[in-house]
Amino acid sequence: MNGGEKEITIYDxxxxxxxxxATVSRALQDHPRVSKKTKKLVxxxxxxxxxxSNSFASNLRKKSSNIIGLIVPRLNSNFMADVIAxxxxxxxxxxxxxxxxxxxxxxxxxxxxxxxxxxNRVDGLLVSLAYxxxxxxxxxxxxxxxxxVIFFDRVFDHDxxxxxxxxxxxxxxxxxSHLIKQGCKRIVHITASQxxxxxxxxxxxxxxxxxxxxxxxxxxxxxxNDLSSEAGITAxxxxxxxxxxxxxxxxxxxxxxxxxxxxxKKAGIRIPADIAFAGFNNxxxxxxxxxNLTTVNYKGYEMGEVAAKLMIDNLxxxxxxxxxxxxxLRSELIVRESSLRVI
Amino acid sequence: MNGGEKEITIYDxxxxxxxxxATVSRALQDHPRVSKKTKKLVxxxxxxxxxxSNSFASNLRKKSSNIIGLIVPRLNSNFMADVIAxxxxxxxxxxxxxxxxxxxxxxxxxxxxxxxxxxNRVDGLLVSLAYxxxxxxxxxxxxxxxxxVIFFDRVFDHDxxxxxxxxxxxxxxxxxSHLIKQGCKRIVHITASQxxxxxxxxxxxxxxxxxxxxxxxxxxxxxxNDLSSEAGITAxxxxxxxxxxxxxxxxxxxxxxxxxxxxxKKAGIRIPADIAFAGFNNxxxxxxxxxNLTTVNYKGYEMGEVAAKLMIDNLxxxxxxxxxxxxxLRSELIVRESSLRVI
DNA sequence: TTGTATGCGTTATCAG
DNA sequence: CTGATAACGCATACAA
Numbered sequence: 184m185n186g187g188e189k190e191i192t193i194y195d196x197x198x199x200x201x202x203x204x205a206t207v208s209r210a211l212q213d214h215p216r217v218s219k220k221t222k223k224l225v226x227x228x229x230x231x232x233x234x235x236s237n238s239f240a241s242n243l244r245k246k247s248s249n250i251i252g253l254i255v256p257r258l259n260s261n262f263m264a265d266v267i268a269x270x271x272x273x274x275x276x277x278x279x280x281x282x283x284x285x286x287x288x289x290x291x292x293x294x295x296x297x298x299x300x301x302x303n304r305v306d307g308l309l310v311s312l313a314y315x316x317x318x319x320x321x322x323x324x325x326x327x328x329x330x331x332v333i334f335f336d337r338v339f340d341h342d343x344x345x346x347x348x349x350x351x352x353x354x355x356x357x358x359x360s361h362l363i364k365q366g367c368k369r370i371v372h373i374t375a376s377q378x379x380x381x382x383x384x385x386x387x388x389x390x391x392x393x394x395x396x397x398x399x400x401x402x403x404x405x406x407x408n409d410l411s412s413e414a415g416i417t418a419x420x421x422x423x424x425x426x427x428x429x430x431x432x433x434x435x436x437x438x439x440x441x442x443x444x445x446x447x448k449k450a451g452i453r454i455p456a457d458i459a460f461a462g463f464n465n466x467x468x469x470x471x472x473x474x475n476l477t478t479v480n481y482k483g484y485e486m487g488e489v490a491a492k493l494m495i496d497n498l499x500x501x502x503x504x505x506x507x508x509x510x511x512l513r514s515e516l517i518v519r520e521s522s523l524r525v526i
Numbered sequence: 527m528n529g530g531e532k533e534i535t536i537y538d539x540x541x542x543x544x545x546x547x548a549t550v551s552r553a554l555q556d557h558p559r560v561s562k563k564t565k566k567l568v569x570x571x572x573x574x575x576x577x578x579s580n581s582f583a584s585n586l587r588k589k590s591s592n593i594i595g596l597i598v599p600r601l602n603s604n605f606m607a608d609v610i611a612x613x614x615x616x617x618x619x620x621x622x623x624x625x626x627x628x629x630x631x632x633x634x635x636x637x638x639x640x641x642x643x644x645x646n647r648v649d650g651l652l653v654s655l656a657y658x659x660x661x662x663x664x665x666x667x668x669x670x671x672x673x674x675v676i677f678f679d680r681v682f683d684h685d686x687x688x689x690x691x692x693x694x695x696x697x698x699x700x701x702x703s704h705l706i707k708q709g710c711k712r713i714v715h716i717t718a719s720q721x722x723x724x725x726x727x728x729x730x731x732x733x734x735x736x737x738x739x740x741x742x743x744x745x746x747x748x749x750x751n752d753l754s755s756e757a758g759i760t761a762x763x764x765x766x767x768x769x770x771x772x773x774x775x776x777x778x779x780x781x782x783x784x785x786x787x788x789x790x791k792k793a794g795i796r797i798p799a800d801i802a803f804a805g806f807n808n809x810x811x812x813x814x815x816x817x818n819l820t821t822v823n824y825k826g827y828e829m830g831e832v833a834a835k836l837m838i839d840n841l842x843x844x845x846x847x848x849x850x851x852x853x854x855l856r857s858e859l860i861v862r863e864s865s866l867r868v869i
Numbered sequence: 870t871t872g873t874a875t876g877c878g879t880t881a882t883c884a885g
Numbered sequence: 886c887t888g889a890t891a892a893c894g895c896a897t898a899c900a901a
Binding site: 190233250267272281296412473 | 667
């Protein structure tokens with residue numbers, strides 16, 4: 184019972200104009216070997232008759248959908264919203280559409296989503312992995328079929344899958360070094376699942392900075408959680424129980440840093456005098472919180488654009504040989520009051 | 527050149543098992559009139575052969591895509607990210623997929639997006655309108671074809687299109703009354719395009735609250751912009767030039783309220799003593815800013831869930847008669863320090 | 870420049 | 886319970 188009247192097809196247009204369906208099809212595609220006059224007539228008639236091209240039939244014939252799939256851990260984060268906005272803009276400008284789903288940080292749902300994308304016959308897949316994803320076998324069916332799979336942010340090493348990310352190691356090294364320069368000696372690091380390279384590398388950068396400054400790594404100062412606001416509050420309570428009190432915190436995201444900082448402030452801790460703080464992401468809230476949060480600027484929008492552009496390039500030059508080149512985007516340390524000690 | 531080997535079809539499975547393609551098709555759909563044994567065998571063989579159902583062909587036959595379209599003004603806002611997360615969850619649980627696009631607040635792009643959705647043959651469309659959309663003719667092709675169009679948040683009155691929103695008039699009335707009770711007499715209202723009912727009704731609620739408290743509306747105190755952070759800064763400078771200085775601000779979103787508040791604070795204005803503040807949305811930043819911002823809690827996630835559920839209901843009972851009922855969701859005033867004056 | 874004919878892979882109808 | 890067959894609407898190879 185879909186729609187009162189029957190849908191118009193190219194045959195209906197052909198009948199009306201006493202030409203063949205093939206010509207109508209060609210005219211609608213702006214095929215070079217159709218006279219200007221017929222094209223104009225066909226397009227006008229199509230409009231008048233309320234024709235809409237049937238993408239099912241067209242896709243079936245062409246074996247491509249012009250749809251790109253996107254699988255992310257969560258849709259509702261500032262960072263991811265920016266990424267998606269960037270992706271959508273680029274795809275839309277290139278006449279591709281975007282179909283999205285979230286894994287909610289579980290590998291099982293990520294697998295289900297991947298299968299749905301496979302059945303929906305996306306022309307390419309953009310992926311940022313869930314916390315607990317241990318392998319990427321669920322993307323093999325795409326790779327086997329030469330459907331490009333591009334990882335961004337939460338990436339995975341796989342031959343044939345380009346990756347887009349920032350130099351997390353370097354950024355973490357810089358931010359930790361900065362804290363040390365501000366006089367911090369007992370720096371807590373709050374991070375998430377070490378299965379994800381982003382977090383493992385931030386941790387590694389933190390370690391290296393300590394080492395280069397002759398500070399021994401104290402694993403009691405490393406807290407692994409899910410970097411949520413709630414986790415930040417819990418972490419704050421953990422910190423308060425440490426003795427001596429840490430004098431610095433480097434959280435792997437702003438969200439967690441902010442709630443942790445606020446909880447500590449309520450407990451009477453002075454930021455940055457007692458404990459200096461640094462986050463990661465440059466969330467809007469990072470320059471709302473007082474004192475403003477030192478962080479790493481890490482533009483989601485740009486990452487989305489770059490990922491989508493790389494996808495488009497891959498699809499356009501599908502026949503040519505493509506080394507799976509990866510892209511490392513720039514990030515920058517933004518020093519704000521939360522880590523600045525007046526000396 | 528898509529994929530090295532040929533894609534497996536139900537015919538290949540049929541050949542291998544020496545049964546008909548029809549039986550394979552039925553088995554894969556778990557059709558009741560297929561023996562358990564055949565079903566099991568077919569499903570196993572399909573898996574072994576690396577079969578994936580061809581949704582193009584299937585959709586072509588069934589004339590439905592199981593895809594829902596979503597058009598929003600911007601993807602990267604806290605509110606919208608929550609909405610989308612809610613929508614995706616519900617759709618995914620019901621085996622529908624989500625295809626999204628953003629109008630970037632322009633009607634022209636909204637029209638283009640709508641056309642793309644039409645060609646992509648979405649089974650239903652969820653829409654939140656751009657600032658400058660003056661009519662909804664571009665959704666007529668859907669309505670004509672009985673494809674459900676549901677408006678949420680930035681809605682439009684149209685017979686046959688359900689709407690989901692909150693009572694903006696009431697919320698604005700409450701928040702303005704609250705400011706008045708705190709002693710505010712010259713309350714600035716910052717809002718956006720009055721083409722959008724959400725903003726027009728908030729403005730109306732503001733006016734009504736003034737009126738009920740015998741405060742004369744002063745249109746010089748009403749600022750219309752795009753509610754961005756930048757607009758908040760500009761608004762702050764406008765406020766500073768007003769004399770006498772206003773003693774309250776009700777901004778139609780938190781984002782703008784926060785940047786305005788921060789700018790005023792830097793200029794030496796005390797919040798709430800000199801100027802009391804209230805926003806709208808309950809953005810995460812609203813409880814990070816100091817003083818914490820009084821606002822209206824307005825859960826995007828729930829709105830997304832409700833919209834998606836209504837869509838699913840519509841699609842499942844497509845044959846039955848459906849009055850285009852609308853839904854008004856609950857919202858609540860959250861009073862925080864930004865508007866609390868110690869008396 | 871246009872027309873003819875065919876197949877893309879399913880699902881649904883009908884018959885057994 | 887299973888099989889044969891006919892659409893679904895379009896794009897393209899081939900013919901004219």
